[in-house]
Amino acid sequence: MVGHHGGRLLDKLVLATVFMACSVGALAELQRLEHPAKADGSLSFLVVGDWGRKGDYNQSHVAFQMGIVAEKLDIDFVVSTGDNFYDDGLTGENDPAFEESFTKIYTSPSLQKQWYNVLGNHDYRGDVLAQLSPALTKRDSRWLCLRSFILDSGHVEFFFVDTSPFVEKYFTEPKDHVYDWRGVLPRKAYVSNLLKEVNLALRHSTAKWKIVVGHHTIKSAGHHGDTEEVKEQLLPILEANGVDLYINGHDHCLEHMTSDDSPIQFLTSGGGSKAWRGDVSWSNPKDIKFFYDGQGFMSAQVTEDKIDIAFYDIFGNLLHKSEVTKASSSVF
């Protein structure tokens, strides 16, 4: 626990720099945080997405099983793939939904670790700045949500990417939703700068493993399917820079996709609460290594030689596991 608190303090120091960097606007470099791996160089974490429903739709059951797996794997932190608060994000820094959907749900001692969150499209329908605010970290010290950032964990480097601004229909056909695009407009400049920064950061990375996390799908057999804008604009950058895993939420399911065209493993962990059963379609079934249209979460254990990934349902059953090595992944 001492190491854990030390790590958090370090994060906060780095974060102070980060908020200053933010004030220069959309052209700021990606923010860089550190979360040291364990003494033996290994790192483990859980991934959950699409969760904040005040415990409903089995959110509490998923949370309970996350606690058991987190303890077994001695996790270092939790990654959230976004859509943190349904249906419309948070109303402000004092919205009680923060406690009702987060603090009072993920209560296991083993989950009292740092959470690294990205924003989903539903989060942009509330007060988006509230989720990014240090005020939430004051209410629950586990909380950290930034738009796009880098997390350096020794052998592995994470690149968190804010994918909602890529999706054109949120801007052109918002229907009756009101999105809070403060900090994003003008959209084209925001997205092109983000792509440039992600490309640069990936190119300069010397980490053995490169993991990119975003809310939206790139390859998915679920309800939403591929997110065309992210596939067209972000995927080529990931492929050119030897990214090993792309991890997302948005589709309310658990899945592991591969592709003949790409060395990247595509992992969806969007089963944090409500799931859409039976909603699956994909033109090339051999790309689907695993698909589960129910609730659950994912774990990953990273060492220098391999990444072990696993998916679990709400009973804690192991549904699928896979070992990623450099031979089966990228050849960089």
Ligand SMILES: [Zn+2]
């Ligand atoms: Zn979403």
